[in-house]
Structures are given as C-alpha cells and as structure tokens.
C-alpha cells in the first residue's frame with residue numbers, strides 16, 4: 201500500500217451486500233468468498249467493518265463472526281454495528297437486542313455503535329427505547345467505544361439532532377456524486393450541517409447501491425477517455441474519499457473482484473482535480489438524462505397542491521428507485537419516501553385537480569406519474 205495522503209478518508213468494509221450463494225436468498229452468505237475478502241481487506245492495512253442487526257435478514261453479524269472474529273485477534277479490527285430502532289421500542293428490547301448482537305458477533309465489545317436510521321419514520325421507537333440514553337449507557341459500561349447514528353433525512357432534522365445530542369461522536373450519511381444536490385436526499389446540505397458541528401462523517405452508499413458502478417454507455421466512455429484503466433465505481437469512490445470532513449467511506453462490496461478494485465482505488469488514491477470533477481458532473485448529467493421522469497425539481501407544481509404532495513421529491517426518489525439495481529426485500533428510496541411523506545400528502549392522496557400540471561413548465565403529466573410513484577413506492 202502507498203502511504204495515505206494526509207486527511208484522506210479511510211475505506212471501510214460495509215457488510216450489507218455480502219456475496220451470496222443463492223441470489224434470491226439474502227441469508228445465503230458465501231462464507232469462503234467473504235473470508236477471502238476479509239483477508240484481502242486486512243492485508244491492505246485496513247480494519248473498519250460496518251454491520252447491522254438487520255443486514256442480510258439478521259445474518260450479517262453472525263457471518264462476520266465466522267469470517268473475521270473467529271479468525272483474527274481482536275486488536276486487528278474494529279467493528280461497528282447498530283441499534284435497530286425499526287425493531288425496538290422499549291429500553292428492555294434494546295438491551296435484549298444488544299446482548300444478542302454481542303453474542304452473534306462474538307466481538308466482546310463494539311468499537312462503534314450507531315442508532316440505526318435516525319429519522320421521522322422511527323421517531324416514536326427512538327423515544328420509546330430512549331435510544332440516545334441507551335447508547336450513552338453502553339459507552340459508560342465500556343461495551344461500546346464510540347457512539348453515533350446513521351441518518352436518512354434532511355438537514356433541518358440533522359441540525360436538531362446534533363444540537364440536542366452533542367455526545368454523538370460521528371454521523372453516517374448517504375453521500376455520492378449523484379445525490380449531492382438531489383432534493384430528496386440532500387447530501388451536500390447534510391454534509392455542510394455535519395461540518396458546521398465539526399462532527400466526523402462516515403459515508404454510506406458512495407456508489408449509490410451499485411448504480412454508479414454500472415453507468416450508461418456514454419458516461420462510461422467519458423470515464424474511459426480520461427482514464428482507461430479506472431472503473432466507473434472507482435470514480436465514485438474517489439469523489440467521496442476526497443471530500444472534506446469525511447472520516448470513513450463504507451463500500452458495500454459483494455465480491456473479491458469488487459474488493460480488489462476498491463483497494464486499488466484506495467491505495468492509488470489521488471483527489472479528483474478540476475478537470476476530473478467536470479467529468480463527474482458530465483457523467484451525472486448523462487445519468488440524470490436517463491431517468492424515468494424528466495422533472496427538473498423546480499417545485500412550481502407544489503405551490504397550489506391542496507394535498508401538500510411533495511411532487512418533486514417523490515419523482516426524484518422514484519427515479520433513483522427505477523435506476524438502482526434491485527435489492528431483495530427492501531429499498532432505501534422507499535425508506536426516504538416514507539420519511540419525506542410524513543406530515544404531507546402521499547402520491548396516492550392526489551385528488552387529480554390538475555393544479556400541478558397547469559404550473560409545470562416541463563408539461564409533465566404529473567397526475568399519471570404520481571400513480572406510478574404510488575404503485576412503486578407505497579407497496
């Protein structure tokens with residue numbers, strides 16, 4: 201490995217898209233391949249593993265016990281896992297899940313422990329299990345070294361949480377070059393909020409669920425013209441590795457080949473220069489031109505909507521959902537959709553009054569599109 205440039209983010213191993221022996225079964229983790237990936241990752245001098253109770257149908261934590269904990273001394277690695285507030289709503293349930301996590305991983309303690317998905321969606325559970333007090337207590341007990349939270353909501357909410365909880369030591373955010381200015385994800389604004397609090401950021405979804413590894417042909421040609429030997433995924437990774445305030449970038453690798461490609465990008469890391477950033481911007485434009493709904497996000501349609509439907513945000517999430525490779529059983533964009541529609545009309549609440557279509561400068565058939573959104577995102 202080459203020496204890492206000062207202040208460069210580290211590459212973390214995200215354990216949410218592990219290799220499978222049966223692609224239709226999230227629990228069929230390919231252990232020999234995972235072991236090989238763990239070996240490659242540790243051999244490269246890296247050590248941060250990010251799992252969660254709910255990943256791979258609750259099998260990710262036990263898989264990492266077999267592939268890592270049982271095979272390496274504890275000081276060789278750091279493990280992060282998460283309190284699943286989607287599942288627990290009382291302190292007793294949180295305690296029981298935590299003990300189960302310690303037992304499943306065999307790790308003895310967690311280097312980092314996160315409240316999983318702090319957002320409007322699970323606010324009642326978060327309060328019910330007293331999640332912030334719970335993670336503070338686990339730290340005081342010495343069972344957790346560092347506490348933080350993962351986050352899938354907007355900058356106002358992030359600011360509120362960081363202001364009310366200065367004890368949080370890091371935040372995990374979705375950031376990639378396509379989501380930076382996406383009105384529904386708001387990565388740039390969330391990053392700015394985190395920086396303003398001086399809190400380190402761990403990036404998740406740097407390749408947008410695999411979508412930025414398999415870009416349209418024109419975007420691929422752009423990248424190849426600049427750097428024939430670099431994969432599309434490596435451009436996405438370099439983009440986030442070079443962002444200020446980012447401490448770790450988690451890549452959810454699914455094969456030894458992906459691990460090799462990521463390690464090559466990491467060891468030869470060079471921050472994107474102005475010319476390369478322009479190339480990324482052009483690639484983003486090409487990818488955005490392929491979306492299902494050609495909404496510009498101007499939001500004119502929303503001002504006279506009697507149902508307060510967040511049309512532009514829903515279209516953006518629908519486009520991401522259509523473009524991203526399908527995952528078994530869940531979707532991050534449906535999660536964002538639930539968060540965005542809290543306290544607002546859902547796509548299915550449309551009354552077909554037509555105000556939005558009158559106001560849309562692109563002449564989009566908003567009403568029909570909302571039916572598509574409801575069909576895909578509200579299942």
Ligand code: SF4
Pocket residue numbers: 504505506507508509511549550551552553554555556557566567570
């Ligand atoms: S047609 Fe539906 S989305 Fe459009 S303004 Fe009326 S209620 Fe809102």
Ligand code: SF4
Pocket residue numbers: 494495496497498499500501502511512515559560561562563564566
């Ligand atoms: S007015 Fe049209 S283009 Fe603008 S946000 Fe609404 S649907 Fe999209």
